[in-house]
Every structure is written in C-alpha cells, then in structure tokens.
Amino acid sequence: MKWMLFGPETGIFLAAFFFLILSMWRKPNPARDHMYALVLSALGVAVSLACVGAEGFLFSGTYRLDLFSQVFKVALASGLFLIVCLCASLEEIKKRYRQEFYFFLFVCTLAMMLLVSAQHLLTILLALELSSYSLYLLVTLRRNEDMGLEAGIKYFLTGIFASSIMIFGMALLYGATQAVYLQDLAQVMPELMNSPAAVIGMLLIFGGFFFKLAVYPFHIWVADTYQGAPDQVTAYIATASKVAVIAIVLRVISAVDQNSAYLVHVLAVLSITSMTLGNLAAITQKDMKRLLGYSTIAHSGYVLIGILSVGTAGYASAVFYALALLVMKFTVFLVVVVVSPRGRNLEIEELAGLHRRSPLLALALMVSVFSLAGIPPTVGFAGKFFVFMAAMDKGLFVLVLIAMVNVVVSLYYYLLVIKAAYLNVPRETLPPVHLSHPMRCLTGSLIATMVVVGFYPTPLIQLSEAMARSLM
C-alpha cells in the first residue's frame, strides 16, 4: 500500500477540503470552527507521527519519503496545531472569513509538506507557489484592511519577483544539465561546477527560497508584512514556513553542492549581510512584530551558516536550529497574540508590567527571548553553539567571529524587550491577563521544552544527525 506513505499529506488535504465544504454550506460559528480545526490539526500531528518510519519514492520518483522529510512533516503539523491553538479568538479577522482562514492555513501546511518531500524541480516550484499564494491571501485577511492590504501587496510583489528569478534559474540549470530530478542533478553537478549556467542557475533557484527564508536581498517584505498581517498569520510565517524552507534548502543543497567555493562565498556574504542588517535594523524598532521581523532576518543569517558548512555536521546543526526556531519563535508569538490590544499591534512599551499581569507569560517571554538571543541554558544557545561548531570545523573562523559580534548586538534589543516586561513601570495599570487552563499548560510545556532541551540536547542532536544522514 504505497498510498499509506502519503498519509500526512492526505490527512491535511482532507482537512482543508472539509473547511472548504464548511465555508460553502454552513454559517460561520467561531467556537465550533475552532474546535474542528483543533481536532483536525491534532489528527494531522498524529498521522504524521505514525508515518515517521516511511521510506520510498512516490509519483514516479518526483516525491521522496525519508526520515528527513517525515520528521519535518511532524514539525509542520505541530506548527499548524500550535498556531490553531492561538486562534481561539480571531479578533483580527472578519467573521465571515474565518472558515476560509482555516482552509488556507491547512492548504499552506499541505503545500509545505509537499515541499519538504519534493524531489523534482517542478514539484518544488509548485509546492512553493501553493504555499506562497495561501499566505498572500492569509496576510490580507486582516480586519483593518489598509494594513493587511499593504502588507499583502508588498509580500505578493516580492514573492512573484522572487519566483520569476527562481524559474529563470531553473531554466538555466535545466539548460546546462538536462536534469530535473534532484537525484540526477546530484550525479551530473560535480562535473559542472565550473559551468556558469549551472552554478548561477543554482544561485537563482536559491533566490526563490531566500524570499521565503527572508534572507538578504529578498528580505524587503519582512518588516511590513510582519507588521501588517494578523498576529496568528505572522506567527505562522515566522515558524512553520521558515522550517519548511530550511528543509528544502537543505535538500537541494545536499543534492547539488559539491563544495563549490563560489557558493560558499556567496552564501557567507548573504549570511553576514542578513545577520548584520537584521540585528541593526531591529534595534530602533518600537513595534514588537516589526522587531521580530528583523530578528527573523538575523536568524536566517545564522541558519545559513549551518547550511553553508556543507556536510552532515552543518546540515544537522541547521536542522537543530530550525526545530529550535519553531519552538522559541512560537512562544514569543504566543505572548504577542495574548497580550496584543484589540485592533492594533503590540508596542514594546506596552509590555510594561507584564510580570504583574501574568507571571507565566512574562516568564515565557523571558525564556524564549533569552533563547532567541542564545543565552544558556536554553535551546537557542545549543542551536547557535552547534551551528558555530560546524562552521569552525570547516575553518570558517571569520564568519563565526562576525556572527558572534552580531549575537552581542542582538542582545541589546532582546534585553530591551525583557526590560520592558520586567522592569518598566506601566503608565496605566492594566488588568491581569486571563489565560485558559489548556493555554497555561501549553505555555508551561513550551518553557519546559526550551530549558530541558537546552540542558540536555543530546537526543535532539542525534535525531538531527540521523536526519542529515538520510539526506545523503
């Protein structure tokens, strides 16, 4: 039964279809819809977990199942589930669009699941576009239409621009190699490392990924889109979407890159520019989501260090970092979603007094921000440590040094956030934040995950290494 291998995708597809039908036949009922979404996304996690062992090829070799793809599918399904947990009150989205909101969310997750397994250039392109188009629509769903529309259009324009560059790259690559399957590319690329068409084609294909990953020079949408999109959508873009793209970048680069000095240099330049630009621009931000947008750019820079340290160690560190990002970014957004005032974005100043309004949320914010900043003993520290170790093994000392300087710069704005939550005196006393019991449990377990994995990362490292090996 080969179709069993396709379980997670089928499950998410059926769920998306269910919401499509629901939106056509039934009047919106937020509480009921949210419950459906919770149940369906939880089922999605369960099915993905059940399919972790699957291996093989589907659809005449265009679709590959291995440990790498299956674990990433679990991560994506969990990301979806976590985001749905935040959708209890979708204040920011018009009531009549709420069913479509879930529909697009599930479709986007489906597309990303396809992406992490894609083995054919066209599959990659299709999956990438499907996920992008769902996101363009999700971004514009915001109740305050001006904000959402501006964000959506900037996102869309940058997106189609990046896609066109990517398609151009694919054309060049195909022209040079006559190959469209990644496994074929892996065989011919070593001889073509000096052919401009092949290598530049490669770079342009990465351009399309870099748009999604928010790497310089395709970062221009990030700040505006993060700011303008509904909080939950921003959270989704920052977590699940990043994880999926890191996965596909790893898959492509592991197939084609045979230690090309040119690619390493280019990626190093992009990585340095992204980190520096993201961290510097974040310092003066006042809007919390905008700040997180710039910090995302910086984190993409760190991930690139792992990716360009070609080899199992580098890939494993990138996988570890991607999974760590999922947890820590999500925790920050959980706080943002819960604390945000109605109808507008959360300013950093408005975090003042959070430790009195909700000690648990303040703690969650502190741990996750420490984790993003890379302070031990959190998972973020472990992630940065392994990325830097992998780069050091490759002899990229200067790159690591620059990254370290960047980490120090980033501490400034991260600590400002914590200072706001713990030390600043609020201008007006706000009522305590109410958290439902399931949300309390979720927050607590996220905090525990970040700290425990930070203390004892060995199992996750072993998993990442196994995943990186299955790529080869």
Place this chain on the structure above:
Amino acid sequence: MIPFWAQDATHAMALLSTLMPLVAFLAIMLGTRSKEKLSAGLSIGAVAVSFGCSFLLLFRLWNLREPLEYSTRWVALNTVEIPFGFLLDPVSLLMLCIVTLICLLVQVYSLGYMAGDPGFSRYYAFMSLFAWAMTSLVLSPTLLQLFIFWELVGLSSYLLIGFWYEKFSATQAGKKAFVMTRAGDVSFLLGLILVLVYAGNLSIVEMNSPGFAGLMPSTMVTFAALLIFGGIVGKSAQFPLLTWLPDAMEGPTPVSALLHSATMVAAGVYLFARLFPFFTLSPAAMGIILFIGTVSMLLAATMAMVARDIKQVWAYSTISQLGFMIMGLAAGGYFAGVFHLTTHAGFKALLFLCSGVLIHTFHTNDLFELAKGGVRRLKIPMVALAVAAGALAGLPPFSGFFSKEAILAVLALSSNPIWLGAGFLGAFLTAYYAFRVIFILLFPPQTATESSDQLSGLPSAPKPSHHEGSSMTLIWPLIILASFTLLLGFLQGPLENFLVKEDKHVLLSHGVLGAWLPFIALFFALAGAGLAWVEFGRQGARQVGFAERVPFFRDLFSQRWYLDHFYRFFVDRVVDRGFSRLFAQNDNRVIDGSIDAMSRGTLETSRFLAFLQSGMIQYRLLASFAVMVLLSLYFFF
C-alpha cells in the same frame, strides 16, 4: 538510548536519593510557595526518601570491592563528550548517608525552629536545593560534575546565610562567604584545567588509579594538587580563607548546623579524601597541606577560647576540627580522616542544634546572657550539649575520642614529632574551650543568678519565651544525634573494614608512644577540661579565661589574629588603589569611550537602515535584482 533510565535497582536508588530533593525544590518554587505546611512536607518527604535510599544503598553495597560507576553522556559532540552519572564507592556512600541523615534531622528540627517565619516555604525550598546539590556532589564520578555541584552548594549556602536578607549583617555575611569561597574555587578550577590538559579527562576513578602518575610530571602533580587544595581551603574555611565561616553564623541556626558545620564545609575534606590517592602522588603537596591544616586547627582553637557568642565558638571549633581532619589525611591516615569527618558531622550538628534550642528560647547568642537567663533548667538540651562537648573534647566513651585517637595515632607515625605535639596541643585547647562553654552555661556566677531570681518579674531580664522542653520537633533530633554520638565510636572496626578493603593502611604500631597514646591524649583532654573547671566551673570562679587576662592575647584572638584587618588593608591599598584604579581609568577612557562611539554608530546605522526600508517597493526590488546580478558576476572572478 534513554539516558536517565535506571539500569538496575542500585542505579534507581542512587537516582532517587539525588533527584528527590530537586523535585521538591522545583515543586515548592513553582507551585506550593504559598502553602507553608505542604512545602515543608514535600521537602521533608523528599529528603526522607533520599535518606532511605542512601541507607539501602549502604547496606546493599556493604561488601563492595570495586567502585561502581554509572554514567551517561550529557553532551556529545564530535570530539567533546561530557559524561554525567554516579560513582558509588565506600567513602561516597558513607558521606551520602551522613548528608541525608543530617539533612533529614535538621529539616525536622526546622519545623519547630522556623515556625512562623514569613519565608518558611522559601527556607524549605533552599534546603531542598542544598540537599540536591550536596548529594549530587557526593556521588559525582568526574571532577567537572563535582565542580558544578560544588558551586551550587556554594550558591545555596549564600542564599541560606542571607536568608534574613532584611538584616544588613546577614547579606554582608552571605556576600563575604560567597566571595571568599569563590577565591578558592578559582584555584580549584585552574587545578582542574591543569589535570584536564595532561590527563584528557577528569574521571575521579582514573585520577586515583595507580597509572595516573605516568600521565603527569611529578612537579605538575604537586602544582595541580595544591591548586585543587585551594578550593578545599575556601570551602572548608582553612587558613588563610577562614574568616567567612564565623560570619556565616548570621543564618538561621539549623542552617549553621547543616551547612556550616556538618556537611557543606566538610565537602572540602570530602574532596580531599575522594582524591586521596591522587594527593599521595605528591609528598611535597601533602607536606604543605599538613602545615596548613595544623595552622588552621591551632588558630581557630585560640579564637574559640575567647568568643562570647555561642555560635561563634562552634564555628571556630568547626574550622579547627576540619583542620584536624586535614592533618590526619595529609599525614596518610585515610581512614582516620574520614572517620573523624563522620563523627564530627554528628556531634557538631548536635552542638548547633542544642545551641539553637537555647537561642530560640532566650533570644540571645551571648554565653553569659544565656547563663543568666537560666539555661540550666532546659534539661534535655543541656545534657545533649554536654554529650556533644564531651565528644568534641575527645573524652571516652563519646565518638570524638575514637576518631581523634585515630588521627593522633597517624600523626605519631610521622617522622617529625612537631605534628604530634600540635595535635596534643589542639586536643588540650579543644577540651578547654568546649568545657568553658559548658561551665559558663551551667554555673552562672552566684550574684547573677540571685539577681536574675530577684528580677525575674521585671521585663528587662531575658525570659524564656517558650516553656521548658519547647516543642518535640526540636527535641527529637537532639536525642537521635546524641545517641549516635554515644554509639558511633564503637563502630570503628566495621567502618574501617568497609572503607579500607585491603589492609594497606592498617597501623602496626603506634610509633614511639605505642599503646600509651590514647592515655596521653586523654590526659591532655582532661587537662583542658580541668583548666576550664578551675577558671569557669568551680565555686567563686571569676569566669575570665587565662587568655583573656592578657590584653594582647585577648585582642589578638578576638580580632581573629587581625586576618580581616589584613584583608581589608590588602583590598584597600593594593587592589582598590593599585590595580583597580589603573583598570578603572582604562575602563573609563579607553573602553567606555570606544564602546560609546560604537553604540552611537550602531544606532545611527540602525536608523538609516530602517529609513531605507520605508522606500518605494519598486526601487527596493531593483536593488535586490542588482544584488543578484552582482553575485552572479562574482562567479567569473
């Protein structure tokens, strides 16, 4: 690979005995801080489980031949591997039992002592933190793990000394303890790094194995041993880092009993015993250590002779006794040192807990005030105090007699008689100050008792706040510890068999003095006690010690040989005005200046970048495209 899963029953018990207090600590800090009874119950329950497990372990492994090691990888990278686990051998099992037993008794005792304190739950949380750190320290298989818990123990000590943080002197004492022990820890860490450089790992079993001498040149062994001993000096408050311990008595009395006498300060001596074979590789280091132990023992004993604060007396005596243990170990008496560590833990905890009852009842630490208040009416605590003082003084049949005699026997074997002489002098001084306290408390001057009887109706006289007997939670631990003090000495034989499996340390003779040694030791102890009787006990005694009559000695001893003055002078003149000034100037002008310039630059860049972001989308896309073109062109260079 499931790392924390127990491999067998022994491993499970070791896990339970170390991790239960951690669970209690987390539960109290996270959940039950507002519920005092529940917090105390959790903490006591947890430490009771660890106590039970550690005794089961002791019985299970009584006939253990080889050290039993369980370890799991904590962090594993390509080349770096940091193991974590347990090392079970006789000395660690014995220490584990001592620690958990005293933790349990002290926590039960604290139920009564700390009742009504606003920080009750916090107190139990810190106690659990300490119990976790200490038990894990004791069972550490590598020096790295030991060092981590060593620092955690230091942290919990700091938290508990400054427990009454609203009191200025308490926070000062906490800080002093932390800083002075840190000074020792730096040396310890350097020693660890030195060993790591030569040996490649920090496994205790490997450091103690006979093959270790081949890994390091002998001068380096001496150097590393002395650096590690620096840590011991800090933790066990030996000369010259000894002045923090008396100040640490600012904490609650049960804390002083647990941390600053019976267990935590003994961690230094424990480490010495743990690495005993390693230290024996360097006779030169052992000589220096013997000297430092002796100096600490005598210095602290003289300080104890003139102190008026009852807790201060026991604090000095702790330093002195730890010095005595180190002398025993350094002279080659592995069993003697560990045995004295064991007995000392019992009777010193008893001394503090008894004093705690007195202080709790009369609200004063001053010996003479206590005597005036009429402490002699508290029967059980006074009897227990006398038993413990007897043990401290080394009188038979109390446990202290046996262990002291064991150490003196080792000292008698050394070629230089000066160490034995110092030992006898120490025994004399110890008996003197121990019985000085007892006699002052038991026989207040006649006039004072009369006046207190006459004034008993007046509010100014210190009056007992509780009725005699206090609460039973205060008394029971005293009775248990007193019975231990009585019995432990007779277990010398079995314990020696347990600790020293081979017969290599058995003493064949008692050196020059032969079988007379115990009697000579007893003579010195009795002489000390007798002198105390003449000066403090007999009818009409002036209650002024011989040292107090000479102003020079009185000042010297009560000012702790001016060690604190010396530190202050040193810190003021050399560190503050010398180094710090230079560094401060460098800091202000060079570093701050450049950092300010840099951060201004960073902020400006940030504003500029943010400004760039707000441009029109088509120009930004154009810029992106240009960058991609440039990057592609780079291929041709």
